[in-house]
Amino acid sequence: MATHDTDVQISICGSAGDGTIAAGDLLKQAMAHAGYRVIAFNTYPAEIRGFGKCIARTRISTEQVYSMKPRSDVLISLNDAHAIPHVGEVRDYGSVIYESAPITRLAEGQHISGHVRPGQLPYGLPLRELSERATGSNRSRNMVALGFLAGLYAMPREVFHAAIKAKFKTKPKAVSEATIAAFEAGLEVGAQTHRFDLVELGEPPESLPGNVQILSGNAAVAKGCIEGGLDNYFGYPITPATTIMERLAHDLPVHGKRMLQTEDEIAAISGAVGAGFAGARAATATSGPGLALMGEMLGLGVMAEVPCVIFVSQRGGPSTGLPTKTEQSDLNIAVHGGAGDAKRIVLAPTNVEGCWRCAGKAFEMAEAYQTPVIVLLDLYLSNRFESVNFDPDENFNLSIPRGKPKHRPGESFRRYQVTDSGVSPRSVPGEADGLHPATGLEHDEFGHPSYEADVHTAMSKKRHDKLNKALKHPAITISKRFGDTGKVDVGILAWGSTFGEGLEAMMLARKEGIRCAAMKVVMLSPLPEAEISAFMDDCDEVLVPELNFEGQFANLVSGTLGRPLHRLNEVTGHPMSVSAILDQVRALAAHNARNAA
């Protein structure tokens, strides 16, 4: 099998407490260390433990991929009741792996083997029995299943052993030994099982250049925060942003920095704005409900021109909504939310590498343009794992010049001086000659409250105009076009995590002979109008796929540019499928062809 053909997606489905996510975690770690490209996404219930469905999906490839496949090649069931509805997700000639020796009698239809479709290949093995034999406990069924998978597809055992040891390095040695024993018990059976499925795992590439790590979106954010010079983090936990705080709680003190868990989201952003005012690089992270609470302090940050960064990982809403489901429905509040004309920078990365980059760049931008910056993630991106190739020579700018306070004789420091760039000189508390009032009230150049019409007009213009410089900020992609150049039948305009699916749909459409291009838009505010407009000029039809009901990005684009576009909106709680986008592309291309005829 040629190595470039490897593109296998494995789903592990079980109940909370079955070790489903743990098995998926080891699989992706092992495969990444074996040299494959990996992208993985877990879904799990809102409840902590004991019930609810968990699915760990891992896509393993030798070429870069951008989304999860709509159909898996392999499904492992650790709980048939949960896994049965997902059997149909396995492709023809793919495989379904399951417990062949349940301990209780089952009524008709309760065993997954009865749901394996004719085109799929069943593999049953006594998971519980093998676990008990290897470890004295049935709790390692997940490791037996993982071992079986490794044996069946001749995956290298060493990388699994290393991943297991790394995972349990803080536990007594007996834990990793028992886990490896269970893994080996499954591997032995898998290696002896005759394989009928047509799932092929080729050799991994010799090596990938650069510094390859496998990270979740939130872990990449934390890495970007550390490398971007974050000094102080203030947080209040909320799904799916909590793991940012958890990582920073560990990593910041290591770097001599501080993390404070606050009593609520209002305190968190207050801390971040306060620290930003004091000259620190400061941040908080939350989800949609938390961002709603932060609105007032966010406005203060805009008005007082205080740098700070807010990471927002979107989940299903409104209100408490769907805490463990993904959605892209906080665009409106991120771009527009709050009182007054409180324009701010909003970045929306499209992949895990982008999470790292946007995090680091957000601190640069916050300081450079003296404003709060929102980095808009979503659950699919926060919890998604990808192997990322980091360039060790690429660094963030940790020293943005603030400008020196200058005085005319007998005059105070003009902290909010109107300049050509719109960016004023800035001082921090205690800095010589930098004394100035800072307030949420409208103010003149000195910071003194003022309600004069010309002052409010000038200051509003200044606060808006300065942000346009961010569109040219160095070493970050604000928007980018992929696929066919020149005129195309259909253009896919996407943002956030859905761009990956859009990109793969574009590639498939091109293979079908449809002239197609895709544009990712990373900066949602200010919007790169010229680039989007040029893209739309080239497209006979423009499709905007996004995971919200109203078409918030489509509204933003069409409202800003006044141009027609087609919407594809889903609020299923799950990532949009490539096939859903591709179907729309096909329909638009066909419609366009009919019109042309």
Added chain:
Amino acid sequence: MSTPLHYVIIGNGMAGNAAAAVLREHDPECRITIISAGALLFYNRYDLPNVFRGTESWVDLLVHPPEYYERNRITVRRKSPVIDVDSKRQVLVLAHREELHYDRLLLATGGEPYLPEKLKDSRPLMHNFGTYRAAMTMRAALPDGGRVAMLGGDVMGLDLARALIETGHQVSVVTDERTFWPHEVDDQERPRYYEALERMGIEVRDQGEVDRIVEGAAGMPARHITFACGEDLYADVVMPFFGIAPNVDFMSNSGADMERGILVDGHLKSSSENIWAAGDVSQIWSPKSKSYRFYYGYRNVRRMGETAALNMCGEAVEFDTNDDDVIEIDEAGRIQSPFWEHD
């Protein structure tokens, strides 16, 4: 509106699949479930010798593509051996402890390769050819131009022997009373048939009982057979071909009368309510010989499946037991068996 009947067929071979097709045709609303111990959909075992003629994937051997089962609403339960049949409750118990209710049950489990008691200790040193997996394992063990020693030499084995000779391998048939099984060739006729085999390029070793089979010495073929008469034979692969034994162990609690197979009347109905049998597992009453007997071969097996299905749907069709298939030597001096002819 009445509840559709649930027809359950144990066995995923020719008889079972032929029955399923007829059931769907005659009862469009019914549920049909085929239960199989194997992992694959129905493939033609008579085509297995083609693994030596270029067939590289089991997919090429499938009689029906997966869509056929979806389209005809035939559920195929694979890797689901039946461990018990409770004919009073009309329930099957599968090995993974799932219970399955049936309204009407067809037994079409076929048979396992028969191995004489005296050779059972040597089983690890022999290869079978009854399944795709076994065929591929055997193929992998046989070097190009290598020799196969066939013990017994039933017609299925001789069909494989034809493919092996055709593809440049060597075959030695170690004769036995079951050579040519299920055809009956009397002692007087046998030398003529052995000569015909040799004309086909097959070596005939008519040397009596095998004493033992061991691994070949270093540098020699992988297997070494010693005969009671003192002669010996080296081969790369040793394969037993002594016919098949019906697979009926799981029926012990079913209440159906059994001998070597399931005893059925001319309608292929067993003595147990709502249970029929077809194929190599069924021992059919022959009014002519006034005994229960087996009928083998592709055409017989398929017709049994179809007949049983019609009767399960309420018809009263008699299985024609008068068609005796005979082995013969053609004008070119080559052996011809009707069991080698199939679609």
